[in-house]
Amino acid sequence: MNHTVVILAAGLGTRMRSKRAKVLHRAGGLALVEHVVASARALAPYGRIVVVTGHQAELVEALLQPLGFGFVRQQGQRGTGHALASCRDAVPHDGLLTVLYGDTPLLTAATLERLRDAQTDSGAAATLITTTLDDPTGYGRILLNDAGGVTAIVEEKAATAEQRKIKLINSGIYCFQSELLWKHIGEIEPNSVSGELYLTDMAEILARHGHVVRPMHVDDATELLGINTRVELAHADRILRDRKNEELMLSGVTIERPETVTIDMHVQAGTDTIIEPFVRLLGATHIGEDCRIGAGAILENAILSDGVTVAPYTLISDSRVDAAAQVGPFARLRMDAHVGRDARVGNFVELKKTHLGAGAKSQHLAYLGDSEIGERTNIGAGTITCNYDGEKKHRTTIGAGAFVGSNSTLVAPIEIGEGSYIAAGSVITDVVPADALALGRARQTVKPGWAKKRSKKSWA
Numbered sequence: 041m042n043h044t045v046v047i048l049a050a051g052l053g054t055r056m057r058s059k060r061a062k063v064l065h066r067a068g069g070l071a072l073v074e075h076v077v078a079s080a081r082a083l084a085p086y087g088r089i090v091v092v093t094g095h096q097a098e099l100v101e102a103l104l105q106p107l108g109f110g111f112v113r114q115q116g117q118r119g120t121g122h123a124l125a126s127c128r129d130a131v132p133h134d135g136l137l138t139v140l141y142g143d144t145p146l147l148t149a150a151t152l153e154r155l156r157d158a159q160t161d162s163g164a165a166a167t168l169i170t171t172t173l174d175d176p177t178g179y180g181r182i183l184l185n186d187a188g189g190v191t192a193i194v195e196e197k198a199a200t201a202e203q204r205k206i207k208l209i210n211s212g213i214y215c216f217q218s219e220l221l222w223k224h225i226g227e228i229e230p231n232s233v234s235g236e237l238y239l240t241d242m243a244e245i246l247a248r249h250g251h252v253v254r255p256m257h258v259d260d261a262t263e264l265l266g267i268n269t270r271v272e273l274a275h276a277d278r279i280l281r282d283r284k285n286e287e288l289m290l291s292g293v294t295i296e297r298p299e300t301v302t303i304d305m306h307v308q309a310g311t312d313t314i315i316e317p318f319v320r321l322l323g324a325t326h327i328g329e330d331c332r333i334g335a336g337a338i339l340e341n342a343i344l345s346d347g348v349t350v351a352p353y354t355l356i357s358d359s360r361v362d363a364a365a366q367v368g369p370f371a372r373l374r375m376d377a378h379v380g381r382d383a384r385v386g387n388f389v390e391l392k393k394t395h396l397g398a399g400a401k402s403q404h405l406a407y408l409g410d411s412e413i414g415e416r417t418n419i420g421a422g423t424i425t426c427n428y429d430g431e432k433k434h435r436t437t438i439g440a441g442a443f444v445g446s447n448s449t450l451v452a453p454i455e456i457g458e459g460s461y462i463a464a465g466s467v468i469t470d471v472v473p474a475d476a477l478a479l480g481r482a483r484q485t486v487k488p489g490w491a492k493k494r495s496k497k498s499w500a
């Protein structure tokens with residue numbers, strides 16, 4: 041049977057008080073609509089998912105395009121009924137059609153499968169997901185007949201005082217028999233209060249024609265949380281992060297004080313890795329087994345092999361660290377930095393577009409940019425690669441087993457050969473051949489007794 045999923049994501053989301061379309065706001069490290077898409081994918085193969093865009097359509101489509109969905113542009117945001125109606129020519133009119141709202145990020149694929157099965161088993165005209173809320177404010181209320189069928193959904197604004205007391209609410213997740221939906225969707229009238237076309241009116245329309253609309257109750261109301269304000273956004277974020285922490289902990293990762301860490305949905309971490317308090321693991325960060333991520337470290341799109349130690353307050357973005365290497369505390373790796381196996385990067389060292397070879401060390405206070413640094417090479421404290429001349433960036437190449445003395449200034453482009461020594465405090469501007477010693481500093485002069493003479497003079 042055809043099964044199409046339509047995700048409504050065209051609204052601005054006035055209550056967010058934002059210039060940005062609501063479905064682009066992020067929770068758990070992903071845009072709200074990305075979460076909805078992820079659960080929809082479990083239900084329908086890519087080709088059968090249609091996303092309705094409108095507000096900031098280009099941005100929403102650009103975000104989801106790589107996943108290969110179909111898009112329908114809703115011209116003018118005239119309500120959820122209008123949004124779905126704009127898909128008329130884009131979807132099959134037989135089989136099932138599930139509608140999801142782009143602002144319900146906590147929904148699980150399992151619940152959607154249950155909805156599909158409930159609809160298939162009952163053969164009703166439609167099944168919609170409901171839950172019971174102590175505080176149903178803002179949600180549409182469900183009216184039932186004696187047989188337990190849905191007769192109407194009343195929106196908060198249009199509800200009578202009596203109806204507002206109803207705690208059974210509409211989640212905004214529906215599974216329709218496509219044929220009946222398309223036959224009757226044109227009967228939705230503009231709402232008398234807002235003038236919008238409410239998809240929720242379909243319940244009453246179908247019931248009026250003698251069709252059955254069934255409620256499917258989901259007991260865990262958190263799954264159905266619709267995000268309308270930034271307060272709800274923060275709430276959803278919290279729940280998503282708790283879920284992620286639990287998933288990692290159950291798979292063998294230790295998280296100390298999990299309530300303090302921030303881990304995005306797509307992050308992976310291997311068994312026996314330990315994550316200390318206040319760590320942030322963002323984007324596509326992948327961490328191997330037996331790693332330790334120190335307190336306050338922030339990793340974004342970082343790839344760590346097994347046994348890596350990241351000491352506290354280290355920042356790693358878009359970079360790679362090979363097995364058993366140690367980085368930090370207070371180190372920064374960015375823009376394609378690559379730390380080799382067993383290498384060490386210490387405090388206040390910054391690596392940008394730099395490969396530090398296996399077993400190499402840069403333990404204190406250095407800037408290494410656009411560099412290739414050989415295996416086992418030692419970079420002394422205070423070493424700076426002068427990679428920028430004000431116009432262009434230049435490369436520094438240092439061979440294996442070299443020793444760069446403290447406070448060296450390496451003016452790029454420069455090549456420093458294997459096994460060579462750079463004397464501390466040197467400014468290096470010319471090639472240093474392999475196994476050479478390079479001194480690039482002024483010779484020290486000593487004037488014996490100078491200070492004593494000077495002080496006598498000043499007392500005279």
Ligand code: UD1
Pocket residue numbers: 048049050051052062063092094114116117118119120121122123141142143178179180181193195209210211212238239240265266267268
């Ligand atoms: C809606 C339901 C309400 C339900 C609640 C659950 C209606 C009329 N009301 O209310 O019964 O309890 O969700 O969370 O459906 N959208 C469009 N085009 C539009 C308008 C909205 O694509 O013209 C999209 C929005 O981007 C959003 C979704 O539809 O993702 C829901 O819209 P929203 O305004 O948040 O509806 P609610 O007022 O929350």
Ligand code: CA
Pocket residue numbers: 141143266267268
């Ligand atoms: Ca909503």
